[in-house]
Amino acid sequence: MSIIRRSPPGSKVHQVSSESDISNIEPENPLNYVGRRQKRPRNEDQRKGIDDSLKDELLSVLTNWKKDQDLILSKLYSDIAELMQQNANIQSTNIEMEKALTFISTQYEDMNTKIINLERERKENYNYILSLENRLEDVQKKLKSTIIEFRNLPTPAQNIKQETQQDLCDLVQKICDVLNVNFHPSEIKDIYIIKTKAGVSTVITELTSVLSKNKILSGAKEFNKININSKLSS
Known part of the structure; x- marks a missing residue:
């Protein structure tokens, strides 16, 4: 298969052999771009306007967002400060409450100590009172062991003078004579009279010994045995 070769087309570019020939060349087509302003395509201006609009819109959004964030941060700072x-107020209140509780606790401990002391003193006083009562009871028993009472004795007339101890002693002596008691x-030891509002008299006689009391009581029992119809009540 044979290959057909074609010669290249002639170039429209002027060829010169020297610099002197360049100045002699007249251009076939005048250079339209010399001294003329090239206009930017319209679609590029539109794109730039859109970009500027987007930038302005984005800047406005960011500015508004920043304002919102500033308000949020400001409120947050205010809330944090509050x-x-x-x-701080709660801590101060807690401190005051702790002081108050400490004071109350101290007062309670002091009051509890006082109550314990009062309770101890009360027990001591109670025991002391019991001791006094027992001693008084012993004394009363000892006194009663030598005391004899003659009740329901006749009251003398109002025009008669008040009985003296000697009168009372004579009265007891007469009673003992009636009871046939050697007295x-x-x-x-001591003798006195007690009168009630009803006019009843009681002669309280304290003897020198229990033997004397028992002697009189024995004489009263013997008298009641003999005189059944006229017993002595005291």
């Missing part, structure tokens, strides 16, 4: 103040007034 919370910190509330926390001497020297056996009387």
